[in-house]
Amino acid sequence: MEHTVSLLGNTFNKNTGTKGLIYLDIKHSAAKERAAIVGNIFTYNAGYLDSSAIYIRARGPTGKNVYNVLGSDSEAYCGGYII
Numbered sequence: 001m002e003h004t005v006s007l008l009g010n011t012f013n014k015n016t017g018t019k020g021l022i023y024l025d026i027k028h029s030a031a032k033e034r035a036a037i038v039g040n041i042f043t044y045n046a047g048y049l050d051s052s053a054i055y056i057r058a059r060g061p062t063g064k065n066v067y068n069v070l071g072s073d074s075e076a077y078c079g080g081y082i083i
Contacts, residue, residue: 004026004034004035005024005026005034005035005036005037006035006036007022007035007036007037007038007040008036008037008038008039008040009038009039009040010040010041011040011041011043012040012041012042012043012045012053013041013043013044013045014043014044014045015045015046016045016046016047016048017045017046017047017048017051017052018047018048018049019047019048019049019050019051019055020047020050020051020052020053020054020055021042021045021047021052021053021054022037022053022054022055023055023057024054024055024056024057025057035056035083037054037083038083054083
């Protein structure tokens, strides 16, 4: 499967970030998975706001909120993130 972002087997050591070392803000796509984050190591990292490692700004289809449409079979969809 093709992903928009693939972070596989990385080591993040002694880093800092404002909204996480990794900031994902990816538009919704029903056609493909958006991100795969697998087998990474985070040690001695720091964040200033919201997150120290990964910050994900989840986006759903136009006009839909990813935080309140899940659970309704007619409107449910996958966010496309594999972590």
